[in-house]
Amino acid sequence: MVITEKIDSYKVKGVLVDQGSSTNVLYYNTFQKLSYKDEQM
Secondary structure (H helix, E strand, C coil): CCCEEEECCEEEECCCCCCCCCCCCCCHHHHHHCCCCHHHC
16 A cells, blocks of 8 residues: 655655554654654654
């Protein structure tokens, strides 16, 4: 399954949808590159 998603004005294609019980970790610098402010996290 391929999903195209728009996240905070960025177009993301090929998102993996996993219905398992795993946890995905995004590092702080990932949010910085997406221009997120500390108040938004």
